[in-house]
Amino acid sequence: MNKLKLTTRLNIKVVCVVCIFMLVVILHNQWVSLNERKAQYSKDLIDITEFISKKIDDRTFAEIAVIQGSRAESEQDKALLINQKMQPILDDVFISADNIKFGVYLRQTGRIVAIGPTLDGSLLIPMDSKAIQDTYSSDTTLLTEKERSITWYGAKIMYHLRPIKVHGEIVGHVFACVNLDKTYQGAWRKTLNMLFIALIGLIIVIIFFQDIFIRLKKDLELFAREIVKGDAKNFASELPELTPVLQYINEQTEKMMRLDRLNIIGEMAASIGHEVRNPMTTVRGFLQYIGGKEKFAQYKAHFDLMIEEMDRANGIITEFLSLAKNKSMDFQESNLNDLIREIQPLIMADALRNNCQVEVNCGSIKTVLLDKNSMRQLLLNVVRNAIEAMPEGGIITISTETFQDKALLMIRDEGIGIPADVLDKLGTPFFTTKEKGTGLGLAVCYRIVERHNANLSIESTEGTGTTFKILFNYV
Ligand SMILES: Nc1ncnc2c1ncn2[C@@H]1O[C@H](COP(=O)(O)OP(=O)(O)OP(=O)(O)O)[C@@H](O)[C@H]1O
Ligand SMILES: [Mg+2]
Numbered sequence: 001m002n003k004l005k006l007t008t009r010l011n012i013k014v015v016c017v018v019c020i021f022m023l024v025v026i027l028h029n030q031w032v033s034l035n036e037r038k039a040q041y042s043k044d045l046i047d048i049t050e051f052i053s054k055k056i057d058d059r060t061f062a063e064i065a066v067i068q069g070s071r072a073e074s075e076q077d078k079a080l081l082i083n084q085k086m087q088p089i090l091d092d093v094f095i096s097a098d099n100i101k102f103g104v105y106l107r108q109t110g111r112i113v114a115i116g117p118t119l120d121g122s123l124l125i126p127m128d129s130k131a132i133q134d135t136y137s138s139d140t141t142l143l144t145e146k147e148r149s150i151t152w153y154g155a156k157i158m159y160h161l162r163p164i165k166v167h168g169e170i171v172g173h174v175f176a177c178v179n180l181d182k183t184y185q186g187a188w189r190k191t192l193n194m195l196f197i198a199l200i201g202l203i204i205v206i207i208f209f210q211d212i213f214i215r216l217k218k219d220l221e222l223f224a225r226e227i228v229k230g231d232a233k234n235f236a237s238e239l240p241e242l243t244p245v246l247q248y249i250n251e252q253t254e255k256m257m258r259l260d261r262l263n264i265i266g267e268m269a270a271s272i273g274h275e276v277r278n279p280m281t282t283v284r285g286f287l288q289y290i291g292g293k294e295k296f297a298q299y300k301a302h303f304d305l306m307i308e309e310m311d312r313a314n315g316i317i318t319e320f321l322s323l324a325k326n327k328s329m330d331f332q333e334s335n336l337n338d339l340i341r342e343i344q345p346l347i348m349a350d351a352l353r354n355n356c357q358v359e360v361n362c363g364s365i366k367t368v369l370l371d372k373n374s375m376r377q378l379l380l381n382v383v384r385n386a387i388e389a390m391p392e393g394g395i396i397t398i399s400t401e402t403f404q405d406k407a408l409l410m411i412r413d414e415g416i417g418i419p420a421d422v423l424d425k426l427g428t429p430f431f432t433t434k435e436k437g438t439g440l441g442l443a444v445c446y447r448i449v450e451r452h453n454a455n456l457s458i459e460s461t462e463g464t465g466t467t468f469k470i471l472f473n474y475v
Helices: 006-055 058-069 075-091 130-138 180-229 240-291 294-321 336-353 372-388 441-451
Strands: 100-106 111-116 142-146 157-166 169-179 331-334 356-362 368-371 394-403 406-413 455-461 465-473
Touching (some): 006 142, 006 157, 006 169, 006 180, 058 075, 075 111, 130 142, 180 240, 240 294, 240 441, 331 336, 336 356, 336 368, 356 372, 368 465, 372 394, 372 441, 441 455
Antiparallel strands (some): 100 169, 142 157, 157 169, 394 406, 406 465, 455 465
16 A cells, blocks of 8 residues: 555644544533533523412412312313313413423322423323422422433423422422423534534635645745756745745755865865875976076976966965865954955055956954955955956955944955856856866855855846955854
8 A cells, every 4th residue: 555645644634633623622612502501491490480389379279279179070170170270370481492391280189280381181190209209398499300201201301390388388399391302402413513514614724725735845846856956046936925935945055065065176175186286396396497407498488388387287276275174274353354454455456457446445343253364365366356357447346344243345346247147156166157267266265254154145237247245253
């Protein structure tokens, strides 16, 4: 058997929990309302017996006594005559529900002599019970329940019994009873109706949520595929509320991927960088030595070119080495503004040679932990890129300010800008769009930023320029 999918299992669990919760709530409510109804019934029953007992006066009993004393009538006929006296008294009783009956029982006849709300001759029958006798002997009213009643033809009832006294002697009692079976059936029907309505509501909610679940699942699957392809930057979810979360996930994933690439390259750099540089130093030394000899004077230009190329290769390796993961750093509390001012002449000279100007706006910032050497390298790399992005010249603005309780360093140029597809790849070692570029400048910058626990973001508009923003945490 196929294993159920996680979402299906989740759906089943949610539906079960909601069903159980609904069942408990509905049953509890019904239980409470049933008890309230029973409390109301007991009050009604007490009111009815009180009303009837007040209406039966001594005169009625005097007339009844005459009937009972008659020798001519049979017991059955006497009962009918007494009923004719009693029954009109019950006609005035008002009842709120059709499951209530009431009547009068006479001790001397040992039977029910009147029954309401409508006269039912089959109930004018002789009866006696221990409960009746106990109530008479204790001279109290009685409110209780009975499993099999005569008045409701075997149904369970709740009844109230009130003794009637004439000249201080108990001559019978008034009773009122409510059919509990009918009440329970009514409550049960109502519960079933409510459960049915709740179930329909739940099905509608499930269909609605199922739709959202399916869309969510589809979106997440699509998003995962786009992330694997490295194309999730502009992913727009069908559920707009999700877009910021997915964008955040994408940013973090990109950061992690960039770091991962840096780590691999860094490890390579550490292991092979030195091995390559050592033989190169030897070769460069010999080139210099041989190139300086008299008999090779005619090849001097060639030797110089070879040495120059050796130096260029060495420069690349030096930069490559700074990607090494565990390159030692010397962090000191320093002010970024001081560092910028220190390096400003160097930057200016480079810029001027390329027809560019440098503006420095140092804002008010506090000290941060910096490794000065690598920070210099970062500044030079970013400024070099800015210069290279402005072949016609332009202004490079370096500024600092406090932003969200962090030190913000910004380097802005008025260059060609970076297309979106290039922007995504920035920081990838050896990614370059330049003919003579190595593609290591920004990879090194990202590594330096990461080591400073800072955050680098790039904003760029094609044809307008690019801004590099680096946020440093304060000490
Ligand atoms: N300020 C900028 N304006 C426009 N494009 C830029 C800017 N900075 C970087 N780039 C783009 O990013 C790419 C990568 O830059 P990076 O500094 O890593 O390498 P590079 O400059 O090509 O080579 P190098 O290793 O010599 O620095 C560049 O080739 C360029 O396309
Ligand atoms: Mg560069």
